[in-house]
Structure formats: structure tokens, C-alpha cells
Amino acid sequence: MSSSNSSSQNVIYQYSTINALSDGYYEGEIDIATLKKYGNFGLGTFNGLDGEMVIIDNHFYKVSSDGIVKNQADNEKTPFAVVTDFKTDKSFSFTQKLDLIKLEKYIETNLDSKNIFYAVKIQGKFEYLKTRSIPKQSKPYPRLIDASKKQNVFEFNNINGVLVGFYFPNYMQDINVAGFHLHFLSDDKSKGGHLLNCITKNINVEIDAIHNFQMLLPKKPSFFKLNLSTPKSEIDKIERDNK
Numbered sequence: 001m002s003s004s005n006s007s008s009q010n011v012i013y014q015y016s017t018i019n020a021l022s023d024g025y026y027e028g029e030i031d032i033a034t035l036k037k038y039g040n041f042g043l044g045t046f047n048g049l050d051g052e053m054v055i056i057d058n059h060f061y062k063v064s065s066d067g068i069v070k071n072q073a074d075n076e077k078t079p080f081a082v083v084t085d086f087k088t089d090k091s092f093s094f095t096q097k098l099d100l101i102k103l104e105k106y107i108e109t110n111l112d113s114k115n116i117f118y119a120v121k122i123q124g125k126f127e128y129l130k131t132r133s134i135p136k137q138s139k140p141y142p143r144l145i146d147a148s149k150k151q152n153v154f155e156f157n158n159i160n161g162v163l164v165g166f167y168f169p170n171y172m173q174d175i176n177v178a179g180f181h182l183h184f185l186s187d188d189k190s191k192g193g194h195l196l197n198c199i200t201k202n203i204n205v206e207i208d209a210i211h212n213f214q215m216l217l218p219k220k221p222s223f224f225k226l227n228l229s230t231p232k233s234e235i236d237k238i239e240r241d242n243k
């Protein structure tokens, strides 16, 4: 979109906050057409907490809780999304078999600092992948910790694809997921979801170091009334692999 931007102007745009999602704010007013103005890469979810959003090369995919992946129309809305125009600052390849914790540690050793933002693209062959997608919720909306108990988990072996996501510093923990948050899409665009674990095989990592962050806050009264004080331990329980 804004391909004329130099990398120093690169910005992460985020709609709503992770704590709002945690508090059950599942109906945003921003649509994909609007998100496309802010970025061609990222992740999120859809209104009603209907599946996992994976954004790559300006395509917005939904991984539904039945595992089906579909390209989404511009009028689909989101209650939480994080996007940027991805520009590679640094890339490296490796063939070690790393699980998610080791993969995150390995990428961290290649970050200039843990105090700025990063968009991360991890592409290649995975020996194993474990993802999830949460089914669409109905009103009255439960908290995310309760909705996530109904998540469907998918496991894949020897699969080619891309992990898209972000690294946020720990000091951002009430706003976004601190550390890495990654969503998967297979090369054939038939499988995906929120990443719970993996074992890498033959991987290329691209890192986009970003110094600018802009929030787009909801205008709805339902957002104004939220408590927004979910502890990090609860977010970890929702976003990490606990089995």
C-alpha cells in the first residue's frame, strides 16, 4: 500500500487491545477495507471471535474453527487486528529442529533490542505444527479465557507454509501479546491458525524492525465500559500451548 514509505516510517497499526479482547470485546467497527489502508501483513480475529485472521501479501484469510481457510471480503469486520506493511530489514535461514520456545529464543538472539517492535515472517518447511482456532461466539459474550476452552486444535506433519506475526516488548503486555504472537498459513492456503507449537525443519526468517506504533481505539460504549486489567498469566494461558 504505502510502498513509498522508507523503513524508518514503517508503522504497526493496531485496532483495540488484547485486554479488550480478553474482556469479551468481540464486535469491532473496523473492516478489512480499512485495515488494508494500514498494512498488507498481520493477524487478528473476526467479529464474534469467528476464527483466526492471517494477513499476508494483502490477502486477509480466515481460519475457521472447523479448520477451513477462506479469503475474506472487504466488508468483514474485526474486534482486534494488528497490521503493518512488511519490509524485510534482516533475514536468516536455518535447518535446526526447534520447538516454539527454542525458535523464539533463537529469533530473539537476532533482534537488535527487546525494547522495540518487530514484524516477523517465518517461511519454509515445518516437521510439525500445532495450531488452534476458536469457534464463533454468541451473546452474551464470554471472556476470552472461557471462549478459548472451546478452541479446536489442529496438528500437521511435514507442512510448508508461513508464520506471520509480531514481537512486542514486555512493557506492551496490556495492549498486545508480549513476546511473539504468530499465525500460520500453509503454502496451499488450506490450513492455518493461531500457532501453539511447532518443530522447524528448513526455515527462512525475515524480520522487520519497527519503531512506530499507532492504536485505533473503538468508539463503542461497550469498549468504554471494559475493565481492561487482565493479568499477563491469563493472556499466556489463552495464547500459549498449555497441553
Ligand SMILES: [Zn+2]
Binding pocket: 043, 052, 181, 182, 183, 194, 195
Ligand atoms: Zn492469535
